[in-house]
Amino acid sequence: MRISELSERSGIALATIKYYLREGLLPPGERTGPNQASYGGEHLRRLRLVRALIEVGGLPVATVGEVLAAVDSPDLPLFSLLGVVQGSIAGPPPPAPDAEWDRAAAVVHAEMTRRGWDSKPSPEAIDTLTSVLVRMAQLGYPDWGTTVLPTYFDSARVIAERDVADAFAAGGREDIVDAVVVLTVLGDTALAAIRRIAHAQVSLELLGDQPA
């Protein structure tokens, strides 16, 4: 197909596609004339992934290039590839460790060990979780990590099994990475919203239907 059809079918503006071509995020089409090139299904798929990484994952263009390089390395195992993807969409690094940090990190470590979970593949998420426990303690909830945290782990496990089954059903490496980005980022927002809905429902059941 021509670049105009690629734009139409992907829903991405022509100028944006040309920008992705210049930045090397999209491989060049097959030359069919002095000023024309032909694009195929692999361009459509790549465009979709680039858009997911930029618009949904919030990645800068340079980082998108790194993720695509990992997608295109046939020797990189899928598990390592997903580590690159998850690391790239993680938040900012945590503050420097201190005594409070060490206490919180020990709680997280104990919870993971008890479940036989490997902590190596997700250092960023473990740091984020540790920083939440530090903040909870500072704000007056020092026991949250032992009272509530296990329930979060149980439920997250159920959700993750569903997420991963869904993402892996997507097909090839590129489709799986696209699914991981979209389902991770939008899934966060969905889960936060559903948790609020459930908070309201549970409170309603406990407190009864009272006048506003």
Next chain:
Amino acid sequence: MRISELSERSGIALATIKYYLREGLLPPGERTGPNQASYGGEHLRRLRLVRALIEVGGLPVATVGEVLAAVDSPDLPLFSLLGVVQGSIAGPPPPAPDAEWDRAAAVVHAEMTRRGWDSKPSPEAIDTLTSVLVRMAQLGYPDWGTTVLPTYFDSARVIAERDVADAFAAGGREDIVDAVVVLTVLGDTALAAIRRIAHAQVSLELLGDQPA
């Protein structure tokens, strides 16, 4: 206690406390001299709540004033009070409804109805969830709302029961509101992080321990 001790025990800077006093977020202390006032436990509790609303909930000072007014209205039922709190820490409003929106809203509505959940108390969260479903469909995941969403609802319910039990155990109205803000906002971050940890663990189990 004097204002200097209030600052020491709350960990909040003297200048910040004086600012809260000027803005009416903290009631004045009991006058004990021409230039002195005495503060008590209720000031400590109020300071803690104000800090949770501003630092954790990200609320502007004007909105903090509205939430405190609701806390201080003895005739407002706790359930309605929590609605004011959750509404104040919700995100921006969703885009205008269209056909895609209506389809997504119907999926959310069906899921809630099937569970016998009341949709009135959480309009903001339902709008956020609907906007996620719209975005999922636009990005190529039109079935997410029927395949994955029910699992999210199941797990969110388990988490919410634990959250609400924890928040309601906090004591009086003010303590409960503090707990709701802290546990809602920090809980989002914690849950997102744990979901990533669980993603890595489930992928590891499915794909095996492969070289990096």
